[in-house]
Amino acid sequence: MRVEAEFTTEPFKGEGEPPEHATAALEAAREAGLECEFGPLGTSVRGERDAVLATLAAIAAAGLDHGADQITFQVRLEGRAAPRRTASGLDALLADVADELGGDLRTLDRPAKQRAVRVLEERGAFEFRKSAEIVAEALGVTRFTVYNYLNRERD
Structure with a gap:
């Protein structure tokens, strides 16, 4: 097995x-x-x-x-899929957060990007498969940066 x-x-x-x-x-x-x-x-x-x-x-x-x-x-x-939420659900969360924070997530300054990550975490965005990668791309940062923002929030 x-x-x-x-x-x-x-x-x-x-x-x-x-x-x-x-x-x-x-x-x-x-x-x-x-x-x-x-x-x-x-x-x-x-x-x-x-x-x-x-x-x-x-x-x-x-x-x-x-x-x-x-x-x-x-x-x-092996072969059993990890529990997944749909990518369209994550896209919707990203769009909502972008609207709330005033537009394109890539153009936000660092504190606003940190806030975006905090809000996304509160709303369950990181339960989606490969979410850190997708969020990083939306913010125009690396996955390491997204994880750093998440880790900072936990400290």
Whole structure:
């Protein structure tokens, strides 16, 4: 039986190179021979159930050993879709927030973009699959920046 695990390591630290804890966790998965798709703040691994489950501890240890203070996992049978909300719903949320904040999200200054991310989070925008990427594009920033804004709100 094959499974897929998705994980994120935190804290998110702005733009630029992925944090060391994210790359160390990825390396642990690769060393175990798992199929990997790396996103600096969200990584997927796939393989036989026992191999994936056994590797999750190594992924967590690598992340924590390299500066992560939180690691979140989601595991499911391969081929089972993650719960998804429709992209059109996210588009509608982005349009609503843009209207409320006075127009094109890309033209907002940094504090207004931070507010937009806070409002989007309050309205559940980040429950959508690949939402950070879509929000980043709408704001004209990187995913790292979106995660940085989210992390700042939690502190």
